[in-house]
Amino acid sequence: MDLSAAPGHGVEPFDDLDRLSPTALDGWWTGRLAEVLAVAADELEFHRRRFAAAGFDPAAFKTLDDLAAVPLMRKADVLAAQRSGGALGAGIERLGPTPGRIVTMSSGTSGTSFLRWPREWRETQGASSLRAHWWAGLRPGTPFLLVAPGWHVYAAVQSYIVERLGLPGVVVSGTYLPRFSDRILEAVRRFRPRFLILFLPMVFSLLAEARRQGLAAPDVFGSVERLVVTGAPITAGMRDHLRALTGAAHVIELAGSSENLLAAECGAAPGLHVVPDTCHVEVRAPAGQRGPVVHTTMVPWGSMYIRYDGGDIGTLDPRPCQCGLPSPRLKILGRAEHEFVLAGRRWLPYDVQAALEEEMPELAGATFAITTEGLAAGRLRLLLQAPEAVEEPLRRRLQDRFGVDVEIHFPKSLPLMMKGVTPVVSEREIPR
Amino acid sequence: MPFELAGRPFYDARPADDGGPAPWTLDDLCDFAAAAGDPYGGRLAVGPAGGDTAPLPPFSLQLEAGEPPVWVGLDGGELARWSAALEGILARWGVDAGETVGFYEYGSSPLVLLSAGSYVPGLDRGATDRLGADMFCNDGMGNMALRMAEAIRVVRPSAVVVRADVAAPLTEALEMSGVSLGEVLRWVAVTVPDGAPFPGDVARWSERWGLPVRRVLRGDAAFFLAGDCPACDLFHVDADLYDLEPLPGGETAVTTRFAATTPAVRYCLGPAEPVPAGCSEEPDAPRLRWI
Numbered sequence: 001m002d003l004s005a006a007p008g009h010g011v012e013p014f015d016d017l018d019r020l021s022p023t024a025l026d027g028w029w030t031g032r033l034a035e036v037l038a039v040a041a042d043e044l045e046f047h048r049r050r051f052a053a054a055g056f057d058p059a060a061f062k063t064l065d066d067l068a069a070v071p072l073m074r075k076a077d078v079l080a081a082q083r084s085g086g087a088l089g090a091g092i093e094r095l096g097p098t099p100g101r102i103v104t105m106s107s108g109t110s111g112t113s114f115l116r117w118p119r120e121w122r123e124t125q126g127a128s129s130l131r132a133h134w135w136a137g138l139r140p141g142t143p144f145l146l147v148a149p150g151w152h153v154y155a156a157v158q159s160y161i162v163e164r165l166g167l168p169g170v171v172v173s174g175t176y177l178p179r180f181s182d183r184i185l186e187a188v189r190r191f192r193p194r195f196l197i198l199f200l201p202m203v204f205s206l207l208a209e210a211r212r213q214g215l216a217a218p219d220v221f222g223s224v225e226r227l228v229v230t231g232a233p234i235t236a237g238m239r240d241h242l243r244a245l246t247g248a249a250h251v252i253e254l255a256g257s258s259e260n261l262l263a264a265e266c267g268a269a270p271g272l273h274v275v276p277d278t279c280h281v282e283v284r285a286p287a288g289q290r291g292p293v294v295h296t297t298m299v300p301w302g303s304m305y306i307r308y309d310g311g312d313i314g315t316l317d318p319r320p321c322q323c324g325l326p327s328p329r330l331k332i333l334g335r336a337e338h339e340f341v342l343a344g345r346r347w348l349p350y351d352v353q354a355a356l357e358e359e360m361p362e363l364a365g366a367t368f369a370i371t372t373e374g375l376a377a378g379r380l381r382l383l384l385q386a387p388e389a390v391e392e393p394l395r396r397r398l399q400d401r402f403g404v405d406v407e408i409h410f411p412k413s414l415p416l417m418m419k420g421v422t423p424v425v426s427e428r429e430i431p432r
Numbered sequence: 433m434p435f436e437l438a439g440r441p442f443y444d445a446r447p448a449d450d451g452g453p454a455p456w457t458l459d460d461l462c463d464f465a466a467a468a469g470d471p472y473g474g475r476l477a478v479g480p481a482g483g484d485t486a487p488l489p490p491f492s493l494q495l496e497a498g499e500p501p502v503w504v505g506l507d508g509g510e511l512a513r514w515s516a517a518l519e520g521i522l523a524r525w526g527v528d529a530g531e532t533v534g535f536y537e538y539g540s541s542p543l544v545l546l547s548a549g550s551y552v553p554g555l556d557r558g559a560t561d562r563l564g565a566d567m568f569c570n571d572g573m574g575n576m577a578l579r580m581a582e583a584i585r586v587v588r589p590s591a592v593v594v595r596a597d598v599a600a601p602l603t604e605a606l607e608m609s610g611v612s613l614g615e616v617l618r619w620v621a622v623t624v625p626d627g628a629p630f631p632g633d634v635a636r637w638s639e640r641w642g643l644p645v646r647r648v649l650r651g652d653a654a655f656f657l658a659g660d661c662p663a664c665d666l667f668h669v670d671a672d673l674y675d676l677e678p679l680p681g682g683e684t685a686v687t688t689r690f691a692a693t694t695p696a697v698r699y700c701l702g703p704a705e706p707v708p709a710g711c712s713e714e715p716d717a718p719r720l721r722w723i
Binding site: 082083086087099100101102103104105112114116117119122143146148149150151155156159160162163167168169170171172173174175177183186187190191 | 471487488489490491492493494495496500501503529532535537538539540544545548549550551552553554557558560561562563564565566567568569570571572573579582583586587588
């Protein structure tokens, strides 16, 4: 079924959970959260200690509003517990009786945490992740490139999905970094998947490799009907840019984290539907406004993150969606550590990317970086890969928009990893 | 022959006087794949992959070694037998229930894939799963050495498997992190994408890291895996999985008993000679001397 082209923009439900009303889903979440909190209090030292310190009694949890009484946890808390627990873990791990567990790692942007996952977790989380892929349009009958590196928890999830749908599974040698683009490119061309999930910068790496080999984008992405991008938020302009570059009819954003956050686009409305049996999500801000994303696992196995503030900034839209899915729509906009202030307002690189493409649509997908040196001087200083002719009109428009002086420089190149990720960097980190 | 080879273009093209196929190398397979435009190198039973008539194998793996890259295909049963080879190696090296094995190796390496059923569709239980052990994989890039050192410090595996080409950055990262392998691990095993590490390198790493360093012998094109033996220093081979055959010129061919999807019959492992069984550690195991 073609999701976004379906009458009424309906999503084919994965199961009865997708048929609940938003109110009924809140009820379902309340029951599951009560179970998760009870397991945490009974079995997991980290949570038991923190619940007690906060005066929180899981038995008193009756409605979603009661979540506010559950203490927040952050990565620093996990790293501290991990340091003291060592091989025994951080005290958040429910491992179950089945022997043979995998230990995965967080991405390491703010210290590496080690997460433990038993087979019991894989079955439950795998089914939930399959729901997200189903929403994104994955169906039986296509080869599936298993793209996750072995250290990432998605490696265990995607193999489950391939098993459940009976898809031919394809593993490319090396790992999913630009250095191996030639091999990934060869695999995409050979196996011609209809559904392809890629870390956003890898899309550009594959296109660069295709150009190097004298291939056009359709030679690579010609079979791909649904291109799922993950690892970085995309703007509307970036989506159009990716669609134009690759020829994929549907470009779908999927957001996830090692700590059991998962959301996927339906295509009918902005934002990504929270996958309800993976996590419950709060955004600590008034409805529709941006704030810290806090999520709680719905899977009572493995490393259990409860009211975890992982450092993402986003918005949560609880209004009903015409696709029919009941869960609210999350849009992660960036990392808290990438927030910056201009003229007294807080911004994220995402805002600059959106501004570029709104002010000059031809700049959708352009590679740029925001420099810390400029921000320190109270200016927006951009390193931009675009024709220099845009400088003056763009400078004026951005100046009006952000209310500060804007400088634009045009370096010969920027690292490929910046494509679509738009970080805030020091100019000292940019190769000359 | 364990499987019907007729109708598989690669084998059809290499008849030998004894009725079987002529021994072949990875280069032969890559050359055939390039000439035929078939990523599986003509080893699938019907037609090239991706064609109208050829169903894809349930699981396809691109080999790291060889140029152009070639693919092997397997089903769940074959994956389970291949992982049994790894299980035997890890068990002989002493991995026990409740322990953790770390891999500083790509997630696409057979050693990682065969270790845990979580990673491979259709495998169900991998080598460490069956031993009751846990595992982690750090990926195989040199710039991830500091994270591997941190993983060893925090997770405290009893053994790690390391790609030879990241042994140097790992050594540097361990020194920077103040992690002593000898205080955490019982052994390190070193692996290369095809064949086995050089004994001289192994001796140097062993001295540097202060613990025994084991060697893995790989022939991924033939699903071949063997580990060296602490007692006799030779590679022990699982006779239930592999048949060895000496070739003229001091080389050895292997025929893999379980490989049905992309059969491996008379794959030339390279400069190795079979040695009769008789090691005190595993008296019935056929052995190989890797030269």
